[in-house]
Amino acid sequence: MIPEYLLRAFLASIMISVLLGMLSPLINMKGLAFLTHATFHSLLFGAVLGMILGLLIGNLGIIIWVALVVTIFVVVTIAEIENRGFTSDTAIGIISSFVAGATVLGFGLLYKVMASRPYFALSESIVSYLTGEVFLITISDLEMLIFGGFLLFLAMLFLYRDFLYVSFDPEGVESYGGNVRAYLMVLYIIVGAIGALIVKTVGLITLQVVAVLPGAIAMMLSDDLRKIVGISLFLTLCIEILSIFLAYATNIPPSGIATILLGIIYGTLVFKK
């Protein structure tokens, strides 16, 4: 008999794999790894802010929503700075430094608030946003992950071609009547929303790796779009499931196993090449 928490972790991993497996090739093709890292860092700031507010008002359920709002605000600000003619790296650099500083200050404030509110649910640990807690996922977390994930999957699926075209030749898209600004904004929001939805399950550190490496590995193995997306999806799913079973058997955090496995595969391919 499979324990219920393991089943929940298994179902969460399938949804996470579908989302990150599809997103990862886009991140690589568009060259969004730096933006993805900045976005996911802003999730931590959002989680810290959400936890402070949640402890103050006695509702820790708002953490994910605050993280989502902060992340979307961050990606929209980055996109707006880019639209004003600054390079992507500059825009991300400016916002990332602000977010990093605010996160450190937020931790200081959080510890003070935590000291004043000693009783709160143990599942709401800020550390879980860094390392992930797939085995602590609740039924309501799972419902939100599946419902939100399905909507984001549909958004990605229907706009995938447009994201590819914007990655291939943004000026071309603009020249032929497309709204590049709108497409990029939607893509950035999807990246942020996917991160917000799964960060607590996977952990910020692993999220940064799993969002980038499967796509990078798939692009090393094929030049065909369908195969790239297929390999990325399959690889993410295999790694996620394998890491859960290894974690169950060895009592090692699954997100750490997933990250190391992906690193080994990517490293092997690079050295083989």
Place this chain on the structure above:
Amino acid sequence: MEAVKAENVNIYYDGYIAVENLTFKLEEGETLLLLGPNGAGKTTLLRTLAGFHKEYTGKLFVFGKSPQEVKDFISYVPQSHTLNERVPLTALEVVAMGGIYKKSFIHFKIPNEILKSAEEVLEFVGLRHIMNKPFKELSGGQKQRVLLARALISNPKLLLLDEPLSALDPSARVEVANILSKIKKEKGITMIITTHDVNPLTEIGDKIMLLNKQLVAFGTPEEVLRDEIISRVYGPLSKAIKIGSKLYCIIGDVHIHRGERR
């Protein structure tokens, strides 16, 4: 009808003047070859006409309206090296891209009528047989022809081509020049082409503009391709030679740059 009309146009780039006091007219159906050294403002002028670049003063009209108002009539063909070839698109998908954006925002599937038009324009540029090949696996000349097909699918009235012959070997240059000649003859589209090598294109050029941050010369090939004019931009070793009825321009490595601050 005037396809392009510029009167005392100054174009700025990052606060610096890129093109100064430009005045010229181009009639509908004519082909303008835009010559000048690197940094002369050719691409900036082309991007301004395409409606991408908006920092300019003076009067600039494309078919009687501002470039932004007539974007639907304009097709811009960038230099192929500016494209992100990590994106695995086929030649057909690249061409179809030129036809889908006027109709809707979401393109889960390319409509059949666009695919049919894409095949037709690929046939026009002689590349229907490679339509399912990945774009990045095509030769330089083939890539440029695919980009021309992409520009043609939207039935433009003005084609803006940025260095369509750059980084191509001589036979590929002729290949692309032949397609441009075919576009002029069979479709009668007004074209503005920036180039460093005018020789493969002199036969289709009705007008030539020599630009070096300001207008150095504008007129027919016979009027512009003269030693005393081209030497002002390309130095004393540059020569214009006529063999039979064809004009050739021999340009040395010397470029005379003219710098200006705003």
